[in-house]
Amino acid sequence: MYDSLKVQGFRAFNSFELPGLTRVNLLVGKNNAGKTSLLDAVEMAALGGRVASLLRSPRRRVEVSLESADDRARTEFDVRHLFFGHRIQEGTSFEVSGYSGAMELRVRCEVRRQTDPGVQLDLLSEQADLGSPLEIVMTGPDNPEGNQTLPVSAGGSLLELRRSVMVSAPSGGAAAVWFLGTGGADPRVLQEMWDRLVLLPEEEKVIAAMKIIDPAIERLAFTATGRMTESVGFVKLTGEDQRIPLGSLGDGIMRLLAQAIYLARAAGGVLLIDEIDTGLHYTTLEAMWRFVIESARRLDVQVFATSHSGDCIRALAWLQTDAPELAADISVHRIDRTATAAVRYSAADIEIAARHHIEVRG
Numbered sequence: 457m458y459d460s461l462k463v464q465g466f467r468a469f470n471s472f473e474l475p476g477l478t479r480v481n482l483l484v485g486k487n488n489a490g491k492t493s494l495l496d497a498v499e500m501a502a503l504g505g506r507v508a509s510l511l512r513s514p515r516r517r518v519e520v521s522l523e524s525a526d527d528r529a530r531t532e533f534d535v536r537h538l539f540f541g542h543r544i545q546e547g548t549s550f551e552v553s554g555y556s557g558a559m560e561l562r563v564r565c566e567v568r569r570q571t572d573p574g575v576q577l578d579l580l581s582e583q584a585d586l587g588s589p590l591e592i593v594m595t596g597p598d599n600p601e602g603n604q605t606l607p608v609s610a611g612g613s614l615l616e617l618r619r620s621v622m623v624s625a626p627s628g629g630a631a632a633v634w635f636l637g638t639g640g641a642d643p644r645v646l647q648e649m650w651d652r653l654v655l656l657p658e659e660e661k662v663i664a665a666m667k668i669i670d671p672a673i674e675r676l677a678f679t680a681t682g683r684m685t686e687s688v689g690f691v692k693l694t695g696e697d698q699r700i701p702l703g704s705l706g707d708g709i710m711r712l713l714a715q716a717i718y719l720a721r722a723a724g725g726v727l728l729i730d731e732i733d734t735g736l737h738y739t740t741l742e743a744m745w746r747f748v749i750e751s752a753r754r755l756d757v758q759v760f761a762t763s764h765s766g767d768c769i770r771a772l773a774w775l776q777t778d779a780p781e782l783a784a785d786i787s788v789h790r791i792d793r794t795a796t797a798a799v800r801y802s803a804a805d806i807e808i809a810a811r812h813h814i815e816v817r818g
Contacts, residue, residue, distance in 0.1 A: 457758045458554040461501065465540040465550035467493035473797040478787040479752050480745075480759040482732070483798075484769065484817045485791035491762040494791065495635065495728040496538075498760050501554040502633045502726045505563045505596015507604045510535055510614065516637055521613070532613035535592070538565070544612040546590060563596035570607060632725025634718050638734055640707075641714040647678035647687040649717045658720040661751065665716035666691070668743045669708050676702075676713070689713075707735035712744065719748070723755040732761035733768040741771035742778070749782045766817060773810035776803040790816060 461474040468490035474481075483491040496513040503509040514520060514533040521532045536544045549566040570591045592614070595602040606614050641649075653659050666673045675692040677699070689702035702710060711734055718727055732748075733741060752759050763769070769788060776783040783803035790799040801809070801816055809816050 458498070458501075458556055460555045461494070461498060462553045462555070463494070463497045463551070465548075466497055466500075466552055467538060467540065468793040469493065469497075470540050471796060472793065474789055475797060476787060476789075476800040477758075479785040480749050480787075481761070482769070482772070482786065482788045483760065483762045483791050484764070484788060486817075487764070488793075489791045490793035491791050492730055493793075495730060495760055495762065497552045498554070498726060499633055499635060499728055501552045501561060501563050501596075503563075503596075504561070504598030505594050505600075505602075506598050507592075507594045507606055510538065510565070510592070510594065510606070512635070514538070516635065532609065532611075534611075534613050535608075536612040539567075544590065544608060561597050563594070565592060565594045567592055567608065571605070632722050633728075634722045634725070635728045636714055636718050636730065638731045640710055640734075641718070643678070643687045643689060646689065646714060646717060649721050650676070650678055653717065653720055658755075662713065662716040662720065665712045665747050666709055668712055668740055668747065670705060672696075673709075708737065708740065711735040712740075712747075715744075715748065716751070719751045719755060719757055719759075722757045725757060727752075727757050727759045729759065729761040731763060733763050733765045738765075738767035738771070741768055742774045745771055745775050745786070746779065746782060749785050753785065764817070766815075769806060769816060770810050772803045773807040776807040780804070788816065 457479070458477050460477055462472070463469050464471050468488075472490070472494075474494060483494055485491050499512060500509055503512075511533050514535060514537065517537075519534045519537050521534065536542050539548050539550055544567050546567060546569055549564060551562060551564045553560055553562040555561075567590055570589050590608040592606045592608060593602045594604075608614065650662075653662065663673060663676060666676070670693070672694040673691050674694055676689065677691075678687050678689050680687055690699040691702060691705065693700055702713070715729065715732070718729075733744070736744060748759060751757070772783065772786060772788065775786075780803075786803050788801040788803075788806055790801070806816065808814075
């Protein structure tokens with residue numbers, strides 16, 4: 457579990473530190489303050505320097521372009537935006553360091569002049585004249601020698617990597633690093649994840665999360681539609697003799713379901729949640745925080761989440777009053793990319809701020 461995080465030259469931050477991290481961490485701040493960039497940084501650190509991790513956040517942010525060559529489409533990832541100032545040139549670099557006790561886990565990504573042009577044939581999905589003498593080399597705990605390099609196109613992009621190179625990074629897997637974005641989870645992904653939990657202890661915990669909004673929910677199941685690529689979720693409600701589509705119960709149910717399933721799949725690792733309160737009424741937020749903290753403790757997950765909502769923060773004040781033993785595991789970090797470090801608040805600080813109507817969101 458990280459005690460602190462430091463980033464240099466990464467996305468919105470020239471140099472920034474996130475100190476005093478706890479089991480559950482809420483990042484708050486104004487629009488474009490860099491909250492999601494810090495989620496990207498935590499993910500980069502937790503993935504240990506595997507080169508395929510470079511494509512995760514550009515894919516989520518749609519920092520891509522589709523190009524055609526020989527009547528075949530290929531995806532280019534504009535990785536310039538991972539570097540402070542949105543520029544790639546020889547010597548450009550970023551570092552993300554996570555600290556756990558006396559241990560530092562540093563990931564470094566550097567742009568340098570190509571040393572082996574033949575690497576194009578090994579790492580790219582198809583041969584291409586990249587028109588650039590530059591390459592990216594990434595080092596970290598899982599790639600200490602930086603022995604995989606990625607050639608950069610003249611426009612500062614990387615082509616889609618071959619599947620063999622991407623094995624370690626597409627959706628979490630053994631790394632136990634999961635990212636739940638503002639758009640929620642694809643039903644097919646939820647079904648795949650849910651299938652791994654059925655008949656295990658965490659199945660009941662997922663149902664308990666959904667009961668925060670609708671106590672009548674008894675069971676959950678997914679089924680394929682006529683097209684095998686599509687999945688539809690259904691629930692059994694107390695007193696109902698028919699199954700009810702998940703979509704009929706609203707966005708809040710879907711959000712809590714995704715959070716609960718992702719928490720279970722992130723056991724022993726890291727869960728990143730962008731806009732954790734999306735779709736949730738303020739009256740459910742204290743119960744949501746209880747569930748997240750209890751699950752993170754039980755499953756040994758470190759959670760990083762973002763929010764713009766004053767209600768989401770005030771719910772922590774309520775939690776501090778009602779369950780201070782749980783609230784001790786959460787901290788709030790106000791982000792401002794023009795500063796050098798986050799301003800940290802404990803749940804007890806939030807309770808005091810709420811009592812005196814002090815704004816902590818930035």
